[in-house]
Amino acid sequence: MSAEMPKPREFTGKHMLVSILAFFTVVIGVNVTMATLAQTSWTGLVVENTYVASQQFNEEAKKGRAQAALGWKGKLTVASGEVRYSLVDSQGKPVPLRGVKVLFRHPAYEAEDEALTLAAVAGGAGSADAFAVRHTPRNGVWIVEIDADAGLASPFRDVRRVMISNGALQ
Template sequence: MTMATKTKEFTGRHMWLVVCAFFGTIITVNIGMAVVSSTSWTGLVVQNSYVASQEFEGKRIAHEAQVAAGWDATFTYAPGRISLAVIDGAGQPVDLGTVTLKVNRPVGGHDDQALTFERAPDGSYAAPLTLATGVWDALVQAPATVEGPFELHKRFSVGAR
């Protein structure tokens, strides 16, 4: 006597379930990524890229003039204090006028801070600043110097790596 084995067929209903599971997974992942991307960093670096591109040449010329004058900038952060010293080719402090600082996280629009440096008697600039542990970007700006506008971009880490 032989035993008959019945095999299950792959029917239209099975195909419908496979297609629904496949596209359901794709749609769920896409919705999840859209929600995460809309609630995280915008990716905005400058407010107006056209204006930033127009200002680039002037900044480049000012930077070349500062390099030709022998300017050397030292930027340091110690817990509770941030400082900047700029010396010229003769080793004398450079008077930058009003110096502003913007610090922010490299990714994200949170924890941004802006402040103005105070000039110390030795010609350096300093300001009180407390930052959380992590990586930070700093933008130092002094618009009215002898050699044109001064800008310094620095990325630095606070705390243990």
């Protein structure tokens, strides 16, 4: 009886070529994917010109201290498809507003930023106690920048970081 022994498989030049091509295809594919994701995501740019921003810092800090001295508190509500904002003074009385603008900024993606102009919902004689707009922000973390015109030299500025879940402020 003669038993034929199977010929052992050899690692040939073709196998080496396929291995090298597969390796570099994976490496190049990952690099292209990462470069594309980096190009389409947040740039990291906070201000256009850091020198100019640094020169304006003291003036902005002075405005912030003057605003804090007023003792006013803003109330932001996001629920039932509506964004609402009102302002009260240090005694809890409503501050009449002329206009309110709200910017929902996504911390990582500028493309998702949403600017809103709120409309008066109560009050009379050209001013209102509260402003609102029909809008449902997407779920996630947002930086909300509110500029409320209360008749001061510059708008009352209210900036806060909020979490939206199921269309409501958490």
